[in-house]
Every structure is written in C-alpha cells, then in structure tokens.
Amino acid sequence: AQTVTQSQPEMSVQEAETVTLSCTYDTSESDYYLFWYKQPPSRQMILVIRQEAYKQQNATENRFSVNFQKAAKSFSLKISDSQLGDAAMYFCAYENQGAQKLVFGQGTRLTINP
Amino acid sequence: GAGVSQSPSNKVTEKGKDVELRCDPISGHTALYWYRQSLGQGLEFLIYFQGNSAPDKSGLPSDRFSAERTGGSVSTLTIQRTQQEDSAVYLCASSRWGRQGERNTIYFGEGSWLTVV
Numbered sequence: 001a002q003t004v005t006q007s008q009p010e011m012s013v014q015e016a017e018t019v020t021l022s023c024t025y026d027t028s029e030s031d032y033y034l035f036w037y038k039q040p041p042s043r044q045m046i047l048v049i050r051q052e053a054y055k056q057q058n059a060t061e062n063r064f065s066v067n068f069q070k071a072a073k074s075f076s077l078k079i080s081d082s083q084l085g086d087a088a089m090y091f092c093a094y095e096n097q098g099a100q101k102l103v104f105g106q107g108t109r110l111t112i113n114p
Numbered sequence: 115g116a117g118v119s120q121s122p123s124n125k126v127t128e129k130g131k132d133v134e135l136r137c138d139p140i141s142g143h144t145a146l147y148w149y150r151q152s153l154g155q156g157l158e159f160l161i162y163f164q165g166n167s168a169p170d171k172s173g174l175p176s177d178r179f180s181a182e183r184t185g186g187s188v189s190t191l192t193i194q195r196t197q198q199e200d201s202a203v204y205l206c207a208s209s210r211w212g213r214q215g216e217r218n219t220i221y222f223g224e225g226s227w228l229t230v231v
Binding site for chain 2: 100
C-alpha cells in the first residue's frame with residue numbers, strides 16, 4: 001500500500017519570506033499523481049498544486065512550486081513571498097493513475113509571522 | 115450549486131444513536147468521495163461513487179458505516195450505533211471525469227463535524 005509522510009508537523013515563516021514543506025511517499029507504481037492541498041480553518045480542502053509523475057518539469061502555480069524528485073520519492077512544496085493568507089494546514093497527497101482514492105500525509109501546520 | 119455542499123455543518127449525537135450526513139456535489143460531477151479526518155490527522159478514504167458503477171467501499175471502517183447516492187447526485191453517509199471513535203470531520207468531494215479517463219480536480223466541501231458524546 002502506498003504511504004505519504006510529512007515529517008514537519010509545524011512550520012513557521014516570516015511574512016514575505018520563502019518556506020519549503022517536505023513530503024515523501026512510498027510506492028511501487030510508476031504512473032501516479034501528487035498533490036498539495038491547503039486546509040484553512042474553514043476545513044475546506046483547497047488544491048494548491050498538482051504534479052503528474054510522468055512529467056519531469058516541476059509544477060508551478062504563481063507563488064507555489066514543487067520540487068519533484070521521482071527517484072527519491074520526494075515532493076516538496078515551496079511557497080515564495082509568504083502571505084498571511086497562506087497560514088493553514090498543508091497536506092501532501094498521492095493517487096495512483098486510474099485509481100480513485102487519495103492517500104494523504106498527516107499534514108503540516110504553517111504559521112505566517114507578520 | 116457553486117461548490118460541494120454538506121449538511122449538517124456540525125452534529126453532536128449520543129453514543130449509540132444513528133446519524134446521517136448529506137453531501138450535494140457540484141452539478142455535473144459524476145464522481146463523489148467521502149473522507150474522514152480525525153482530530154489532527156490526515157484524511158482517510160471511506161467510499162467512492164462513479165456514475166452508475168458499483169461503489170468502492172474499501173475504506174469503510176466497519177459495517178456500521180454505509181453510504182448511498184441517489185440519482186447520481188446527492189449522497190448520504192450513515193453511521194449506525196455511533197461510537198466515540200467515530201468523532202471526526204467527514205468530508206465529501208466530487209470531480210468530473212474527463213476524456214480518456216483522466217480525472218480532473220477534486221473539489222471538497224467544508225465537511226460535517228461529528229461529535230459523539
């Protein structure tokens with residue numbers, strides 16, 4: 001079974017600085033998707049960024065980018081120019097291609113210090 | 115609707131009672147998912163519906179849990195004889211399947227927070 005590990009229960013960063021959240025996963029599959037979701041206090045999970053395993057190029061979405069290392073099974077999220085609104089729980093998630101269920105990590109609580 | 119809608123937002127129930135949680139997915143989304151999030155934990159897959167296919171129930175933790183989806187739209191998650199360990203946020207999500215089976219973005223609701231006392 002696939003597993004996702006987020007080794008940082010909590011992280012904090014000064015506003016406007018850059019922070020990197022770590023995620024590793026374990027799978028024997030070659031085709032899969034990786035995701036970062038943000039969960040603010042409203043509880044709604046919001047997709048931040050998505051990476052297809054077959055793509056070598058790292059995904060980027062404005063201030064959010066990933067460092068996808070397939071051989072190392074690592075998928076970190078970099079948030080540049082951190083803003084107060086970025087404060088939330090961040091979850092890394094994995095899904096086999098063709099499957100219909102996400103496997104989530106335990107989450108990292110990100111605090112932004114003004 | 116504009117997003118995935120769940121009700122009730124919060125529910126407190128006594129141990130042993132049955133509860134029903136409702137999910138109204140985004141219009142046109144054929145795939146519907148239920149996840150459970152226990153306090154301070156990640157999300158745990160419960161069940162998945164896709165169109166008229168038989169649901170994937172592999173994540174349901176016990177036979178006290180069941181779910182149905184009527185008319186390919188609204189879904190109800192039922193927990194019978196609730197236990198304290200059932201206390202969690204129950205999140206519903208939906209997505210639209212694109213061409214060639216590619217799944218598009220999953221959209222989550224705000225969840226139903228269940229407390230069993």
